Amino acid sequence: MSEAYLDAALSPEERAEALLEELSLEEKIAQVRGVWGIRAEMWQAQGEAFRQFVRDGIGQVSTLAERECRSLEEAVQVQKLCQDAVMAESPHHIPAAFHMEGLCGAFITGATSFPAGIGRGASFDPALERKIGGTVARQELA
Numbered sequence: 001m002s003e004a005y006l007d008a009a010l011s012p013e014e015r016a017e018a019l020l021e022e023l024s025l026e027e028k029i030a031q032v033r034g035v036w037g038i039r040a041e042m043w044q045a046q047g048e049a050f051r052q053f054v055r056d057g058i059g060q061v062s063t064l065a066e067r068e069c070r071s072l073e074e075a076v077q078v079q080k081l082c083q084d085a086v087m088a089e090s091p092h093h094i095p096a097a098f099h100m101e102g103l104c105g106a107f108i109t110g111a112t113s114f115p116a117g118i119g120r121g122a123s124f125d126p127a128l129e130r131k132i133g134g135t136v137a138r139q140e141l142a
Contacts, residue, residue, distance in 0.1 A: 005092075023092060030056040031094065036065050050085055057090035063100045067107050072142075075108055105132075106139040 004010065005019035020028075035050075035058055061082050069075040079098055086096045100106070105113045114120065114132050 019092065019094075024056070026056040027091060027094075030054070030090070031059040033058055034060040034062060036062050047081070047085070050082070051089050054086045054096075055089045057092065057094050058086055058096050060097045060099055061086075063098050064107055066100075067109070069109055071109055100140070102136045102140055105136050108139075111139045112136075 002018065002022065005015045005022060007015065007018075010018070023031075035053065061079075063075070063079065066075040066078055069078060083095060083098075087093045100108075103117050104115070105111050112135055114136075120129065120132070
């Protein structure tokens with residue numbers, strides 16, 4: 001392994017090209033896969049299975065399972081457990097992207113839940129949609 005992709009003196013494009021040359025076919029395929037996240041109380045039971053599943057990496061982890069977390073701290077703990085496993089188990093330690101659908105709001109404990117988009121669309125109020133979008137963005141970023 002040349003590990004040129006780790007050289008900060010190279011441009012992002014050069015580093016990306018070097019990484020793609022290093023990745024096995026299995027690792028490249030893993031980068032287009034996604035997986036549901038694991039709740040904290042399930043981690044002990046599923047942790048080893050999850051580590052085996054991400055042994056070649058994983059492109060994305062859905063955070064929708066985190067709606068069952070009782071606090072933002074617990075949600076952070078779950079993401080950290082998942083990310084640590086992905087980074088430790090995969091050969092090139094590529095971090096996963098965590099995501100969720102936010103049409104009705106950030107789907108996490110303590111976030112605002114807005115009415116369904118079709119109902120809001122019937123209001124014909126673009127300014128309201130911009131406000132809702134800003135709120136969802138701030139809450140998901142937090």
